[in-house]
Amino acid sequence: AQKVTQAQTEISVVEKEDVTLDCVYETRDTTYYLFWYKQPPSGELVFLIRRNSFDEQNEISGRYSWNFQKSTSSFNFTITASQVVDSAVYFCALITKTSGSRLTFGEGTQLTVNP
């Protein structure tokens, strides 16, 4: 069985602060993919990134960066110089070869960036 844990239910920061959202996953599969999705107040789920289990290189996209560490089964997401528009619920998700196409989502982290 697969499981994704986002221990931080809510995070509140002031604009321009850096913030890291934690994600820990569990799976017995050796082949899997990890995702992050953003759910802004408007409600839709927006795909941010996909990472496969064989690629532990960190990734940076503008103010976003992701740190994947298989040794700790973590796939953390950092926003640098946060902005009010970053306020949203962020979901980490896992898909494995044996789970087929089914995504397992974490509980989500509500990020609030205050001006």
Added chain:
Amino acid sequence: DARVTQTPRHKVTEMGQEVTMRCQPILGHNTVFWYRQTMMQGLELLAYFRNRAPLDDSGMPKDRFSAEMPDATLATLKIQPSEPRDSAVYFCASGLVASTSYNSPLHFGNGTRLTVT
């Protein structure tokens, strides 16, 4: 920009009434999912289809929920009779999934916010 379209965006109904939610997946996507989001349970997979065939509906209460894909451009989720505990946001998502490539990012619709009173 191709999008998954869901209707209605909001639905308020009384207990016992039938509710039908519709989804138009992105053209060319072969896999369609229905997820339910609640505060208590988070995002739960209800059912999904590949090439219009149901692959898994184990997440759905069978006695009242049904999901279909009458054609490649329409997926429906029906609740009959509805109950207050069905109040949630229902998301449809689509993706292009091959047998050798199961990791296609899913594209989600804006959801249908259902309130059953």
